Amino acid sequence: MLAQRTSLFKSSGTAAARAAAKAAADAGREIVDLTAGEIWADLAPTVRDGALAAIHHGVNRYTDTLGLADLREVLARKVSRETNQLWQAAEIAVTGGAKQALFNAAMVLIDPGDEVIIPAPYWTTFPAQVLVAGGVPVHVDTRDNGHVPTIEAIERALTPRTRAIVINTPANPSGAVYGRDILGAIAGIAQARNLWVIFDECYGAFVHPPHAHHAIVSVAPEVRSRTVIVNAFSKTLALTGWRIGYMAAPKPVIEAVKALQSHTTSNPNVIAQHAVLNHLRYGDGAYEARLRQQLATARRQGLNILSGLTALPQPDAQGGFYFYLDLSALLQGGSETADDVVNALLAEAGVATVSGTAFGDPTGLRLSYGLPADMLDKGLTRLVETLSRWGTRPVRTARIA
Missing domain, CATH: 3.90.1150.10 (Aspartate Aminotransferase, domain 1)
Structure with missing residues (x-):
């Protein structure tokens, strides 16, 4: 049935x-x-204050499907600082958490039968959403290499149907952090094979020395036109229940996401948007x-x-x-x-x-x-x-x- x-x-x-x-x-x-x-x-005081101010001002209307214009501007500056690349608000979408950002990416990038390389062990949502989009998850075992894939293993997984590769660093569940060398090599494969990189960095704020988090587009700027960055405030601001995330991607991808999101959830929660915007403006770290x-x-x-x-x-x-x-x-x-x-x-x-x-x-x-x-x-x-x-x-x- x-x-x-x-x-x-x-x-x-x-x-x-x-x-x-x-x-x-x-x-x-x-x-x-x-x-x-x-x-x-x-709660961070600035998050709480931003939410309360929005409530006291009677904020209860739709925002743009992709989120408040001011929030997208601030997020563009944030991503620019973190990646050493210039991003515009038109390249940012605010979403109902990272899961929606990943779902959006899968739905606008993957056709039925397309293969998506996913290092394993993986966060369970990655292959599930590829399947929903009609794609085929192709898992690369990382357990013998400190939970980071080798380039040789990725190359063995490539076929003419390969469309994208998912990179999650620091990784859930393993906590593995991808170094600059492997990120650069993956970017090289993406460029050579015309692949998309779906780069989930939701845990990027929590990396323990001597390790360091690197955005793939800062390691290999040439792959930016083929990269979707996914992040959220669920972890970095301990806001799992608020469901507020975002994605950065080339403008055509964001335009497709806007059309998709307009028929799924529309805009993310407006109070959560104002709360996060207030924190990004006035938080001192x-x-x-x-x-x-x-x-x-x-x-x-x-x-x-x-x-x-x-x-x-x-x-x-x-x-x-x-x-x-x-x-x-x-x-x-x-x-x-x-x-x-x-x-x-x-x-x-x-x-x-x-x-x-x-x-x-x-x-x-x-x-x-x-x-x-x-x-x-x-x-x-x-x-x-x-x-x-x-x-x-x-x-x-x-x-x-």
């Missing part, structure tokens, strides 16, 4: 993990939730600095606790705010997958995590460290104790039905 396209995808694996954690908590259990891709933090310090402290705390997992490799956690564990040694090549570990941790330890199967990796486990320090300590301590207690026993013996 449903449209055939609904068989191409299922609900987000990360959303399913959050739902499982909530169900366990609703049943009366004490659950430490390490699933959410968000930072627990208060102190709030962002506090978030970075909060995450840096949580990362040190978490890595210290996870060092107790002597049988598993220590996660790199180069950027973003996730620890991504390689469970291969625990699973020992048997029939069990990370799904079994997730189920067992929830049942036995009261710790909710996200299985790597959601990201195309049956041996991975994602843990968020964006939550408060006391909860992070409790959750990771329980996890380490439980996994260490299992030792070399098959995971299924640790499961509780």
Whole structure:
């Protein structure tokens, strides 16, 4: 009875993990939730003030489909600073979060049958949206190279049908940060093969030394005419629930996005637009600095606790705010997958995590460290104790039905 396209995808694996954690908590259990891709933090005062001012002034009307003109101007200047390239407001679209920006890009760039290269493990939305657009996700395994693809692997994945490549740095779920060399090489392939680059940098504000975030168009300016940059305020301003993001792309792409968005959501939430605009105008960077310090402290705390997992490799956690564990040694090549570990941790330890199967990796486990320090300590301590207690026993013996 449903449209055939609904068989191409299922609900987000990360959303399913959050739902499982909530169900366990609703049943009366004490659950430490390490699933959410968000930072627990208060609103930036400038965001709050901008939203309240808009409400007090009775702001409740449509904006332009692509967002407030003033906001697009400010975002153009922001992207110009960050990329060392000049961007105009006509090259900016404000969207209902990064997911809508990515959906817009998929719908205006990908024809049925087009192939899109996606490094794996990947954020689950990337292949889902390619499928919705009628495209074919082509996954490049990065697990043997620090979760960054090699040029050789990308070249092997190329076919005459290849249309685009998705780059997510810092990467979700792995936290891997792409260096200048690999970005330049990918840009070279895009130029030579006439490919689009969909460049998701939503975690770019959170990169841990000695690593650094680089925009691909600053590394290789010549690829700008073939690049769509996707970003959002969900992470950088801890505004996941406000659904406000943006994309920067060549003007013809933005014009196509405007036509598409006019028939889907129309303009993004007007109060959120005014709130972010006020922050971009009057914020002094102190709030962002506090978030970075909060995450840096949580990362040190978490890595210290996870060092107790002597049988598993220590996660790199180069950027973003996730620890991504390689469970291969625990699973020992048997029939069990990370799904079994997730189920067992929830049942036995009261710790909710996200299985790597959601990201195309049956041996991975994602843990968020964006939550408060006391909860992070409790959750990771329980996890380490439980996994260490299992030792070399098959995971299924640790499961509780």
